[in-house]
Amino acid sequence: xxxxxxxxxxxxxxxxxxxxxxxxxxxxYGGIVTAINLQKKLNSNExxxxxxxxxxxxxxxxxxxxPAAGTDHVDNSRVAISKLIDEFKVDFVKAxxxxxxxxxxxxxxxxxxxxxxxxxVVGLGGEPETFGIPxxxxxxxxxxxxxxxxxIREHIEYQFAQYKLNQERKELLTIVVGGAGFTGVEFLGELxxxxxxxxxxxxxxxxxxxxINVEAAPTMLPGFDPELVEYGMRLLEEKGVTFKIGVxxxxxxxxxxxxxxxxxxxxxxxxxxxGIRGNHLLEEAGFETARGRIKVDPYLKAPGHxxxxxxxxxxxxxNPEGRPYPPxxxxxxxxxxxxxxxLVATIRNKELKEFQYINRGTVASLGKKDAIGxxxxxxIKGSFxxxxxxxxxxxxxxxxxxxxxxxxKGIFTx
Amino acid sequence: xxxxxxxxxxxxxxxxxxxxxxxxxxxxYGGIVTAINLQKKLNSNExxxxxxxxxxxxxxxxxxxxPAAGTDHVDNSRVAISKLIDEFKVDFVKAxxxxxxxxxxxxxxxxxxxxxxxxxVVGLGGEPETFGIPxxxxxxxxxxxxxxxxxIREHIEYQFAQYKLNQERKELLTIVVGGAGFTGVEFLGELxxxxxxxxxxxxxxxxxxxxINVEAAPTMLPGFDPELVEYGMRLLEEKGVTFKIGVxxxxxxxxxxxxxxxxxxxxxxxxxxxGIRGNHLLEEAGFETARGRIKVDPYLKAPGHxxxxxxxxxxxxxNPEGRPYPPxxxxxxxxxxxxxxxLVATIRNKELKEFQYINRGTVASLGKKDAIGxxxxxxIKGSFxxxxxxxxxxxxxxxxxxxxxxxxKGIFTx
Numbered sequence: 001x002x003x004x005x006x007x008x009x010x011x012x013x014x015x016x017x018x019x020x021x022x023x024x025x026x027x028x029y030g031g032i033v034t035a036i037n038l039q040k041k042l043n044s045n046e047x048x049x050x051x052x053x054x055x056x057x058x059x060x061x062x063x064x065x066x067p068a069a070g071t072d073h074v075d076n077s078r079v080a081i082s083k084l085i086d087e088f089k090v091d092f093v094k095a096x097x098x099x100x101x102x103x104x105x106x107x108x109x110x111x112x113x114x115x116x117x118x119x120x121v122v123g124l125g126g127e128p129e130t131f132g133i134p135x136x137x138x139x140x141x142x143x144x145x146x147x148x149x150x151x152i153r154e155h156i157e158y159q160f161a162q163y164k165l166n167q168e169r170k171e172l173l174t175i176v177v178g179g180a181g182f183t184g185v186e187f188l189g190e191l192x193x194x195x196x197x198x199x200x201x202x203x204x205x206x207x208x209x210x211x212i213n214v215e216a217a218p219t220m221l222p223g224f225d226p227e228l229v230e231y232g233m234r235l236l237e238e239k240g241v242t243f244k245i246g247v248x249x250x251x252x253x254x255x256x257x258x259x260x261x262x263x264x265x266x267x268x269x270x271x272x273x274x275g276i277r278g279n280h281l282l283e284e285a286g287f288e289t290a291r292g293r294i295k296v297d298p299y300l301k302a303p304g305h306x307x308x309x310x311x312x313x314x315x316x317x318x319n320p321e322g323r324p325y326p327p328x329x330x331x332x333x334x335x336x337x338x339x340x341x342x343l344v345a346t347i348r349n350k351e352l353k354e355f356q357y358i359n360r361g362t363v364a365s366l367g368k369k370d371a372i373g374x375x376x377x378x379x380i381k382g383s384f385x386x387x388x389x390x391x392x393x394x395x396x397x398x399x400x401x402x403x404x405x406x407x408x409k410g411i412f413t414x
Numbered sequence: 415x416x417x418x419x420x421x422x423x424x425x426x427x428x429x430x431x432x433x434x435x436x437x438x439x440x441x442x443y444g445g446i447v448t449a450i451n452l453q454k455k456l457n458s459n460e461x462x463x464x465x466x467x468x469x470x471x472x473x474x475x476x477x478x479x480x481p482a483a484g485t486d487h488v489d490n491s492r493v494a495i496s497k498l499i500d501e502f503k504v505d506f507v508k509a510x511x512x513x514x515x516x517x518x519x520x521x522x523x524x525x526x527x528x529x530x531x532x533x534x535v536v537g538l539g540g541e542p543e544t545f546g547i548p549x550x551x552x553x554x555x556x557x558x559x560x561x562x563x564x565x566i567r568e569h570i571e572y573q574f575a576q577y578k579l580n581q582e583r584k585e586l587l588t589i590v591v592g593g594a595g596f597t598g599v600e601f602l603g604e605l606x607x608x609x610x611x612x613x614x615x616x617x618x619x620x621x622x623x624x625x626i627n628v629e630a631a632p633t634m635l636p637g638f639d640p641e642l643v644e645y646g647m648r649l650l651e652e653k654g655v656t657f658k659i660g661v662x663x664x665x666x667x668x669x670x671x672x673x674x675x676x677x678x679x680x681x682x683x684x685x686x687x688x689g690i691r692g693n694h695l696l697e698e699a700g701f702e703t704a705r706g707r708i709k710v711d712p713y714l715k716a717p718g719h720x721x722x723x724x725x726x727x728x729x730x731x732x733n734p735e736g737r738p739y740p741p742x743x744x745x746x747x748x749x750x751x752x753x754x755x756x757l758v759a760t761i762r763n764k765e766l767k768e769f770q771y772i773n774r775g776t777v778a779s780l781g782k783k784d785a786i787g788x789x790x791x792x793x794i795k796g797s798f799x800x801x802x803x804x805x806x807x808x809x810x811x812x813x814x815x816x817x818x819x820x821x822x823k824g825i826f827t828x
Contacts, residue, residue, distance in 0.1 A: 151578070153575075155575070157568050161561075161568035164561040
């Protein structure tokens, strides 16, 4: 009798007053965490939640340097969205967003559909920032998605295979990595581990393979502890990386890169990891952006748009010292949690919570059993740091998929 | 005392009268079988035997369609020459021959050395014959060596990886195989088995992949039993191959192939299996050749050169009906045996033996568990034919490497 009454009330409510519709675009760190938190916190009559993503899987961007180098299978860096989302609570739409229409409260999809919303969460992720360097966009590869890293692995193998039939073209065995930020350094760490295997696969003399890092900033991992940077650089150098630090790439062609000092490095492969900007759709929709990113208010909303939340690589959050936080998985995940909280609060007419970034530590891997990092105020390096890197991964996997996901993706696959 | 006398005699003989030097160039079917037979039959004081080959391994050409398609590891199609040759009996030199100098009884190597000989065995193998079709040599891949098939596998995978980032370019998923002879058909059989795996690897819809065979002759496998040809074609068609039989390729570009009727087939991959000619070094050395092949005398000697034997794809042997035997592994192997016999006979001043080709049966595989063939006067097809194909492989492995090689390469690897 009691249950019956509730049900009838709900039905009436759904029929008479439309419930709000939350549309989340992008299922990266920010988007998927928002969706998972909403499905936990919201009752089914409180809101309709729609998650729109280009692929039917979520990928773990912080692991992509491994399948890119070919040291791990690409499937270990992704999870089917159907495993993370309760389809009774969240509608999943597999499509690319091609346009944002904030005035009309809608987004346009590549299949021609228009999806309207009451609240929008933009978690579209970043794009490579090539700073206008001529030819870089056209002639370099980037570590940004499952498809893009699969291409890097195949591209490198294809260069090795071609070399065997054109042995005067030694440049086919040269790999230039542009940028020595997190992604660049972690990719270098995997590459030096992969080279021996590549040489065995293709009967190539390892001494012919060159891995060159070109970074315009005066140091590898700018902003990181100098002692740890020194440790990491030495380790990578010992394993065969040549560093050109404080050297800018001036141009990229199909043959290689021209660097400051007018040296041309012939290379079969150029991977650009030197910059991330926000998604181009934001600028196109008329938002005010800095390198494609929107400086959000304390509640992660786009200025002047009370119903639009911006999280992840598309958002710009200023730290207490007045500088922007770098775009990381860690901040995106925390933004997802905060965004979901604020959406629930909005719907329930409760008070919103300001976003506070908590630095839970930063670890950069340097290949299979080495890493450098800062956790709390402690500097760590070596195999312990490498272990901590995995703990951070496991924590994330646990957050989105519980223990089953940790067991499936986090342990047995390494 | 007796042994001592023998040894002293040998030493004296070696010192006083120079023993003849046999140089074998190429360690394909013909060359390796010649070398193995010579090391079995010759006493150490009878001749010096030198085997020269570009690679330090012998490869099993009749299996290369598998690593080319990616259905088997390339290492299963090769054997280290050191495992086949007794280094106390045969000197192995890893080098490419760049010139033959029959007048001076020597060959020139790519490292600049000149090697002189008393007897020369030419087993340099074939080269793709492109019949002057414009662009075919430059823009197609061929199944002719470990390196070339590794490139085919990597090329196809690279096209699939590129497609995922350029999904309007569906032609990246099209593979054109030119030629429906033995190699072409066996490659098609493996390709159709590989496609499902490729589609899983790259998340590609299998219905988008096109495999097109273009053959100028009026039938697949010209000269083969028509009933078996019909069976094979139907089977491959069912698995997704489109046949264009009786259709010539007019031109090959980086974009695909132009075929008779002025149809242009856009394709990311073009593999040419449509013809084999002899090695270009023979023509360059002044030998009279037909498509690079020398019509040998009944003892496999080059006309007018009593000390030069030509075997394998470089030789032309006319059958009793007056037509040339097609160049196969089977004939090359038998030529190697005959050539070794005749070299030993020459050195011992015995009578030479005319070369007689014995057709031990011909089987063309159609993928993992199917094949068509004629053994004796019996037509075979299906899994029994596929088994017979393997028996033929095992027999060859046994001939060159005994039971250990059969166990290593022939059984556990499939």
